[in-house]
Amino acid sequence: MAALRIPTPGRRFVISVPYVWLVVFFFLPFLILLYISFVDMGNDINPFKPIWDTQTGLLTLKYENYWSIFRREDGGALFDTIYIEAYVRSIWYALCTAALCLVIGYPFSYFIARAKPSVRPALLMMVMLPFWTSFLLRVYAWKGILADQGIVNQTLMWLGITSEPIFMLYTNVSMLVGMTYVYLPFMILPLYANLVKMDFRLLEAAYDLGASPFKAFWLVTVPLSKSGIVAGFMLVFIPSVGEFVIPSLLGGPENLMIGRVVWDEMFTSNNWPRATALAVVMIAFIVVPLAIYYHYTGESADERK
């Protein structure tokens, strides 16, 4: 690594600009978040109490905010709370979304990767184009499409598949359609980037050795694209867990997701300490899969060497 030795003052300036910004707008807010999750709830004017007791001056961390996430106050069974339910539901729907995106996106990415090199950029651009137009508006459109009198039901009735409209909007079906729709490009792009680099001579070799197309696909293509699958899965799963807008527009009242729960605790119950504790636990739920992800990508990077 030769070259570009910016003198120390200049160098310090270049580093400090983004550094200070991030400390102020990322690190500090996170510390405040953590702090409030360990204090008592206050009143309307001051939604939380200071960490020190105003009379004795003693510092006490309040773990109750975390306890109340895992156990009901009247003392029920452990993990039997609406919060745990919301976490499990969010993770479950995020997993479903990622799985659906994989099932739809994998063949699609594979076909793009095997298309003529001259048409590939156009096909990719067609995948990206909807992504650049408002995500909110595209989600909103599904409301009209999936409505009782919407085009999906009209088509189904016209085809004679059903005689009465199927109730889809405001159920988990409409929510999963919306989430899959929004996050599909996040699955397609890493998969494509991976599959396009694949050496298709390996498949030919498998055919020559007598493998059926399915077997060759399962034993050669899929293992080779493992890192792309993991990357796509993570890119879909992570934002899906905290998704707020899609469940609000397309989900039903019984599909309460954790993002919504945090919002309600903050603005409806005005319980800041609990809202922050819920957020901290949510970060923990995100960091664990991420650690696994980095473990995997680190491994695949070594394999490439």
Add this chain to the structure above:
Amino acid sequence: MIAVLNRHISKVWMGAVFLFLYMPLFFMILFSFNDTRQDARFTGFSLRWYQALTNDSRIVDGFWLSVKIATVTGLLSATLGTFAAFVLVRYRRFPGRTIFSGMVNAPLVMPEVVIGLSLLLLMVGAQNFLGWPPRGMLTIIMGHTLLGMAYAMVVIQSRLMEMDRSIEEAAMDLGARPWQVFVLITLPSIAQAILAAFLLSFTLSFDDVVISEFLSGPGVNTLPQVIFGYARRGINPTIYAAATLLIITVTTVIIAYSVWVARQTRRREREIAAAMRAETAALS
């Protein structure tokens, strides 16, 4: 036989996925011209929803506010993203580098609700201690820039990593100062990525609901917030009209950008070819 079958499966599958991806767009464009409020049957052509759109002061105000916020966010994000990418790519070791790269990347994986909530707490704290900033446009810009900067950094970082360092080294050897090298060599060669980063963070900001909902104050509503409010209440073709205009704008910008990139690449290739010819001529 299998190859033929394969080709058809691939066409059908790709067609179906593209239909899935584009159906909402076509749906909104079609029904924005409908002359009744219902969205199951197209009853006749009309421009009434476009008229309703221009008369809806909440949407119009929200649009201009969003344009302002997104422009400032885009500029700030591209600038900070350039700094951050430069630091990460070029400065291999300095104290706190690990924390730095962690902090730059973290907003990419944090749920927006958590980002919005923690920034709201920061703003409330700052208001208590400093009496500033008021919740509104400024706080929304700060929130959007935190997210936009992370995306901008990723885009610019990948360009910086593949950049040919030899030109910079040549400039250094010829006596250029570091800032001259940066302004005259580095910046022009990553300009395309910076523009892409600007467009990306502009779009993110223009589209964001969650962070704005957390950070906006009374009476301050960005376009997505207005639309989100309408959308929760039911179907309103005025929004389809807004969507149609947006789709047209975005498509135009993207096509213009691709044409610009293609032309830029072609010009560079021509210049390199010309330089090579000149060199050969000089040598012979």
